[in-house]
Amino acid sequence: MTESLRKGSAIREPLRIFIAAENQAECDRIAQRLTRALDMKIAGSATSAAELEAAMRCDAKLDVLITDVMLGADDMAPVLTRIKHLRDDLDILIYTAFSQDPFVIRAILAGATGYILKGDQEDLVTSVRLLKGGGSPVSPTVARSVLRAIHSRTFAPQPPQPQKHETPENLLLSQRETEILTLLAKGISFSEIADILSISHHTVTAHIKKIYRKLQVHSRGEAVYEASCMGLLSDRIGS
Structure with missing residues (x-):
């Protein structure tokens, strides 16, 4: 039993x-x-x-x-x-x-x-x-x-996309800033980014400060999120 x-x-x-x-x-x-x-x-x-x-x-x-x-x-x-x-x-x-x-x-x-x-x-x-x-x-x-x-992505009315010449200059990311932001989104550290792009750690830090200022954010996570919403992230890293 x-x-x-x-x-x-x-x-x-x-x-x-x-x-x-x-x-x-x-x-x-x-x-x-x-x-x-x-x-x-x-x-x-x-x-x-x-x-x-x-x-x-x-x-x-x-x-x-x-x-x-x-x-x-x-x-x-x-x-x-x-x-x-x-x-x-x-x-x-x-x-x-x-x-x-x-x-x-x-x-x-x-x-x-x-x-x-x-x-x-x-x-x-x-x-x-x-x-x-x-x-x-x-x-x-x-x-x-x-x-x-x-709601913000699905139901909110989407404003017309401005032409490049209409975009405020302070919101434009340079090619290098876009490359760095793309690497940040992959979870790569500042020092590793410097090695990948063959630039100094101080240069990477300076670029990241500019990215934060342009996107009006204060952290890696916020920067990647905002850039994703704005379609600013690059799919590849340039030479």
């Missing part, structure tokens, strides 16, 4: 979860909340983009990645894109304090299937279970960001 019950009941392995947060104390807090659930197991943690990417290249089986959208100074959107290429079946849950539209949209485009804000009412354990059940846990503020993006 006991043997038949064992055969008839499916034994489900706990969900293997990897955590990426700004410091180890935050990783531990998240882990403590999750390990109260018997159906979840912490498979590892990281506090930097480099650590996270290295862990994702290992063969260990993972079900869910919980990560912030920023780890230190690193914008995680390009990193998440690369991780999804490595692990297409991995569910990514963003757990962050960043609710601004550019962060939300870039994370979702990079492959995140859930986005909840720290301090909101959403329970982390419930969100992970919803994610693995095929749902997409999203905080109300985040849902509004997504709707704004959809």
Whole structure:
């Protein structure tokens, strides 16, 4: 009788979860909340983009990645894109304090299937279970960001595209600035950009400051998002 019950009941392995947060104390807090659930197991943690990417290249089986959208100074959107290429079946849950539209949209485009804000009412354990059940846990503020993006691109009347001579000069990116912005969008570091384009690190920094000023942004993520919306990104790097 006991043997038949064992055969008839499916034994489900706990969900293997990897955590990426700004410091180890935050990783531990998240882990403590999750390990109260018997159906979840912490498979590892990281506090930097480099650590996270290295862990994702290992063969260990993972079900869910919980990560912030920023780890230190690193914008995680390009990193998440690369991780999804490595692990297409991995569910990514963003757990962050960043609710601004550019962060939300870039994370979702990079492959995140859930986005909840720290301090909101959403329970982390419930969100992970919803994610693995095929749902997409999203905080109300985040849902509004997504709707704004959809409305602005789909329903808002599109103004006529100005001719090149009508475009304000301060919004035009030079060929070099476009090349640098394209490399930024791929998640390449400032020093690597300098090597690729055979220019100094200081020259790269100067170009990036000009890009930020022209696009009226203050970070890599915002610059790439704005440039994408304006159709300014180049598909190739010139010589």
